[in-house]
Amino acid sequence: MSQPVVKLRDIRKTYRSGDLEVHAVRGISLDIQPGEFVAIMGASGSGKSTLMNTLGCLDRPTGGTYYLDGVDVSSLDREARADLRNQKLGFVFQGFNLLARTSALENVELPMLYAPKRAGAAEMKRRALAALAIVGLAERSDHFPSQLSGGQQQRVAIARALVNEPRLLLADEPTGNLDSRTSIEVMGVFQRLNEQGITLVMVTHELDVANYCKRILVVRDGLVVRDEPVQNRSIAFAELAKLHSAESAAKLNAGIKP
Amino acid sequence: MRLLSTTIIALRALRRNKLRSMLTALGIIIGVAAVIAMVGIGNGAKSQVEAQVASLGRNVVTVFPGSFNAGGMRGGWGSTSTLTIEDTDAIVREVNGVVAVSPEVRDRNQILANGLNWNTQVNGESTDYLSIRAWDLSDGAMFTETDVKGATKVCVIGSTVVKQLFPDTDPLGQTLRIRNIPFRVLGVLESKGFNFFGSDQDDTVIVPYTTHMRRINRRTTVSTILIEAASSEEMQSVQDDVTALLQQRRGGREPDFTVRNQLELAQTATATTRVMTSLLGAIAGVSLLVGGIGIMNIMLVSVTERTREIGIRLAIGAHDGDIRVQFLIEAMVLSSLGGIIGVILGIGISQTLANLNGWPVLVSTNSILMAVGFSALVGVVFGFYPAHKAAQLDPIEALRFE
Known part of the structure; x- marks a missing residue:
């Protein structure tokens, strides 16, 4: 078996507020292999956000070791972790977090501007357009976020996360601000990316969203209490087709009613 | 990058x-x-x-007459005339760095010409006056050393006087009467405008100082002595030397004159x-x-x-x-x-x-x-x-x- 993308060993995180110690994560060990699609579930306060921030190298654990793509992250300083986030990780947030009044293209170019080795302007544009094409928005590259729907904005955010060809894509409640139909569309994008070999980890508290993933981790009180593959996995394009026929039927029924 | x-x-x-x-x-x-x-x-x-300030002249050092002191009552500067032609000659003779000197006799007079009359400043000056004041003629010529020696009845006039007395005619060669004495107009001064004390510098008639002293005013003293120093650097030394010279000539009496240079004025x-x-x-x-x-x-x-x-x-x-x-x-x-x-x-x-x-x-x-x-x-x-x-x-x- 190849080297895991994520290797956590006895990760602990303790927050200290005054005399009170809060153990947000209390010893999680975990391997995520290339090509996996993992959902992290848990109630608020379960420690799933802390776990996610640790995976995203935004936060440093107070104990344990974290190997990202074979690199020991626990010992890196702020700048080195910034470079690691830029090169090996892609982030998708619940609130899309696009820069306002900035075209989709420029939003997607942003991670390349912070890359340790910056590409030329033409190369950046080419790669940004390619990333937008992957999420099906190439023809809207000059649109501002305010001119795009929620689902489209989230797809721009996914393109931004993809543009530096990360080893791991992290999504924090990516469907939290979307309606159910757009949620399925976004999950469809994730599934397609996963089929192309991209490793994904997403946090969600909705089971039907988690069902689009391949593996579900349930976190409670700072520990992984369940870790199992998804049974009866939902496939986005099939769900969309179902939704479509249901809608047509509803319209038909509405037409019959006097 | x-x-x-x-x-x-x-x-x-x-x-x-x-x-x-x-x-x-x-x-x-x-x-x-x-x-x-x-x-x-x-x-x-x-x-x-x-x-x-520059329109007042180039590197000008001016000697003003002193105050009188009669029975303990003291007048202000210029309240008495104490400067003489001899003082002027002594300055020309003995002070280094002096390029031009003009003993100035000032007076206001009613003048007549062309059937018009006008009250104006009539100044007696030497031929150096134009050089000292950095003033040019717009027309005609300045009176000469011969005119000064002979106390000739000639004058050059400012543009305001031209406007008042010769509105339509060419003033050159015309006659102008000061205290009923006819003066021939030799030249017209270029317009200089108002000085910063607010008086019209063009409202003037310049005659040889000798003429002024013998024919118009009949006086033996001059109002002020205008001196042009060779350069602005020499103004101070000229001022000092003139002060020392005039003091020496007055033989230890209380100084009855004051010497100013243009720089002081400019600085103020x-x-x-x-x-x-x-x-x-x-x-x-x-x-x-x-x-x-x-x-x-x-x-x-x-x-x-x-x-x-x-x-x-x-x-x-x-x-x-x-x-x-x-x-x-x-x-x-x-x-x-x-x-x-x-x-x-x-x-x-x-x-x-x-x-x-x-x-x-x-x-x-x-x-x-x-x-x-x-x-x-x-x-x-x-x-x-x-x-x-x-x-x-x-x-x-x-x-x-x-």
């Missing part, structure tokens, strides 16, 4: 908020424009005063405008400072408002330094842009004021460089704190910020 990226990022951020960027820069624009216009007006006023006159220039400059400087504080204020608001944006940038791989430099560049671009627009606006305002009010306005390269340099400095100084604050943000906190 990283700096270039950050510059692109900063410029994009400014472009996103065009209106706010312009309003922020407006503080600096107004400040810089004010500095340039105010200092320009101040310098213009100074140069005008200097020009007026320009002191006022210098104070005015500094004052205007200081006021404008304050507005530049206020503009700088405006930039800091907006940048601080901007850091708070863009906390989430900073979080995104940090999350996708920006270093703390990138954020700091970005905000610093934003502040500097705003202030420098404001500086450049301010310079253009300032020059425009100066020109407009100059045209509308007829004020002389002198925009100096120095004030432009100072204003632009200061505005760039303002950007760095007032941009630093907000930039530092932005760079200190924690990405997780920043992303959670609503």
